[in-house]
Amino acid sequence: MKNIKWPLLACAIAAAICIGGIGIAxxxxxxxxxxxxxxxxxxVMGYGFTLKKKMRENGEL
Numbered sequence: 630m631k632n633i634k635w636p637l638l639a640c641a642i643a644a645a646i647c648i649g650g651i652g653i654a655x656x657x658x659x660x661x662x663x664x665x666x667x668x669x670x671x672x673v674m675g676y677g678f679t680l681k682k683k684m685r686e687n688g689e690l
Contacts (some may be wrong), residue, residue: 634684640677644670 647670654662683690 631660634690636680637677637684640673640680643673647673 647666650666650669651663654660654666681690
């Protein structure tokens with residue numbers, strides 16, 4: 630492993646937190662929390678894939 634890509638690591642951690650939030654929301658029987666976490670993970674993963682594509686095109690990966 631050469632270098633840590635900090636923006637991609639931040640996206641991965643945010644996605645993991647959202648996945649954990651889904652489990653907590655289900656445990657608390659919070660439909661609103663569940664929906665917010667689903668929206669959050671879709672947004673974070675979408676941003677992460679977009680960022681990775683831009684980094685690949687610029688030769689940073």
